[in-house]
Amino acid sequence: EKGGYEHFMLKEMYEQPQTVRDTLNPRIKDGTIVIEELGMSEEEIRGIRKIHIVACGSAYHVGVTGKYVFEGMARIPVEVDLASEFRYRNPILSHDELVIVISQSGETADSLAALREAKDKGVKTLGIVNVVGSSIAREADKVMYTWAGPEIAVATTKAYSAQLIAQYLLAVKFAQVRDVITEGEVAAFLKDLQKLPEQIEMLLSNKEKIQHFANRYIAAKDVFFVGRGIDYAISLEGSLKLKEISYIHSEAYAAGELKHGTISLIEEGTLVAAVVTQEDLYKKTISNIVELSSRGAFVLAVTNTGNREIEKAADYVIYIPQTNKYFTNSLAIIPLQLFSYYVSVGKGCDVDKPRNLAKSVTVE
Numbered sequence: 518e519k520g521g522y523e524h525f526m527l528k529e530m531y532e533q534p535q536t537v538r539d540t541l542n543p544r545i546k547d548g549t550i551v552i553e554e555l556g557m558s559e560e561e562i563r564g565i566r567k568i569h570i571v572a573c574g575s576a577y578h579v580g581v582t583g584k585y586v587f588e589g590m591a592r593i594p595v596e597v598d599l600a601s602e603f604r605y606r607n608p609i610l611s612h613d614e615l616v617i618v619i620s621q622s623g624e625t626a627d628s629l630a631a632l633r634e635a636k637d638k639g640v641k642t643l644g645i646v647n648v649v650g651s652s653i654a655r656e657a658d659k660v661m662y663t664w665a666g667p668e669i670a671v672a673t674t675k676a677y678s679a680q681l682i683a684q685y686l687l688a689v690k691f692a693q694v695r696d697v698i699t700e701g702e703v704a705a706f707l708k709d710l711q712k713l714p715e716q717i718e719m720l721l722s723n724k725e726k727i728q729h730f731a732n733r734y735i736a737a738k739d740v741f742f743v744g745r746g747i748d749y750a751i752s753l754e755g756s757l758k759l760k761e762i763s764y765i766h767s768e769a770y771a772a773g774e775l776k777h778g779t780i781s782l783i784e785e786g787t788l789v790a791a792v793v794t795q796e797d798l799y800k801k802t803i804s805n806i807v808e809l810s811s812r813g814a815f816v817l818a819v820t821n822t823g824n825r826e827i828e829k830a831a832d833y834v835i836y837i838p839q840t841n842k843y844f845t846n847s848l849a850i851i852p853l854q855l856f857s858y859y860v861s862v863g864k865g866c867d868v869d870k871p872r873n874l875a876k877s878v879t880v881e
């Protein structure tokens with residue numbers, strides 16, 4: 518049932534191009550985005566004053582990306598919350614806002630409770646859910662499915678990728694309806710989205726190189742992930758993937774925050790993964806890389822093809838193909854997933870069922 522793959526996680530990583538297609542293609546019709554299940558008129562979309570994105574774990578990291586994407590592209594203010602915090606903080610919500618709950622399983626106790634809290638307060642709710650007919654899918658006012666199919670490995674990969682796509686589609690749609698992007702921009706966004714599956718395939722085909730690199734770090738004690746903007750959101754997910762399946766302590770930091778404390782943890786040889794896909798922030802993050810290197814860090818950079826500047830500062834560079842700045846998460850996460858996977862395999866960990874973790878967290 519693993520289809521010839523050694524682990525479900527590897528199989529599911531390899532399913533990502535298809536997952537992205539399945540989440541994307543049915544919602545693009547004659548060059549426009551059609552999200553029928555949203556059930557919102559253009560007037561309602563124009564009326565959204567604020568979006569709240571609520572989720573746990575990796576789904577929360579999708580939400581952190583969503584904040585940058587909805588705000589940057591559609592100019593709608595976004596608050597992102599961990600469901601376990603949102604549910605107990607008596608959130609301020611009003612009828613002209615939208616609460617988006619993101620969940621693979623659709624059964625996460627805190628996410629479900631957050632959804633109920635939002636509904637009690639009379640605000641519109643939308644679930645981005647993978648499991649058809651799950652509690653969150655049933656209870657949310659509207660549900661947009663991520664067509665990733667069953668995900669078996671505890672560490673999410675393909676559902677995460679599908680959640681990103683669902684969110685991009687909403688952001689482009691909202692931006693278009695609210696007239697903050699041109700028709701030309703919409704067409705360019707759609708073209709870039711449709712290129713993602715092939716680009717993900719290309720990144721997956723690079724697995725031997727990443728396996729080789731990962732094998733050097735199976736004895737690492739600490740790994741840091743840094744980035745700015747969307748690259749910070751990608752770092753959060755890269756760090757979580759590594760710690761959950763390899764048991765190596767890892768942390769993600771907004772690169773600009775390092776010098777406010779964390780940089781004291783850098784020693785000779787500490788691995789730092791720097792995510793550098795936002796062109797307007799290259800210079801800033803590169804100067805952080807220089808600071809890290811001068812304190813002994815070994816810096817792995819994940820960046821866009823063509824960013825030659827970085828080779829002077831980083832020790833090892835992985836390039837991702839060109840896409841729109843809002844969509845780089847879908848590509849940059851692939852080498853980080855592979856890295857975590859191969860560190861876990863190299864250490865002999867139970868990749869698909871890491872200790873102390875459950876696939877679906879139905880108790881708080």
Ligand code: F6R
Nearest residue numbers: 574575576620621622625672673
């Ligand atoms: C990490 C992971 C978890 C889940 C989280 C939410 O790899 O899988 O962090 O993302 O438990 O689960 P769902 O999406 O089912 O609500």
